[in-house]
Amino acid sequence: MARILIVDDEVHVVGALRRLLRREGFCIEVALNGQEALEKLATFEADVVISDFRMRGMNGLELLGQVLRVAPRCVRVLISGHADLSSGSSSHPGVISHFISKPWDDERLVADVRALLGGQGPAPSGV
Template sequence: MAKILIVDDEVQVASALRRLFRREGFAVEVAFNGEEALQKLVTFDPDLVISDFRMKGMNGAELLERVLRVAPRAVRILLSGHADLWSSSPTASAQAVSHFISKPWDDDHLVSRVRTLLGGSHEPSPSTP
């Protein structure tokens, strides 16, 4: 089962993503800021990290740069509803951000994209009634 770390300072967004990916059979952890995410990486080795861009403290691009150093094999997705993403973060390393997804997202498209990014090898776990 693939593991996903979701990082977003908006509780509703983080909860929606957690429900979506758990329903699809992924193991999911949530962090509400960059520092909390880095702490989770000590014990949780994700296959994929989805981070919001605009968060208080460390922004998503900065977080994903640190994730690249700590968990280099993890796919790193930046999620944002802001078109000015790169102009507002000129130091963001293109290498640190594997992929960009715009808010609002379409659930089916997001799940499909994540499965593709993970190589399609992470099928959902069997559901229990």
């Protein structure tokens, strides 16, 4: 079972992503900021980290840069509803594996996560 760490400082976003991905059979852990996410990664071996871009303290791009150093095999997904992302992400090549826009489409997000995992993880529902 693929393991996903969700990082966002908005509790309702974390809750929505957790419900969606848990329902799809993924093992989920959550963090409400970048520092908490790095602490969780010390004990939770994530296959995917999904992080919001704009968070207090460490932003998502900075967090995913740290994730690249501590867990280089982990897929790093940035999620944001802000247009200012493009200016920051181009100066950090290789840090982001995939980008998802807010608001996201549930089916597309799940399909993207499965594709990023190379088919690893739970089978689609009803199969």
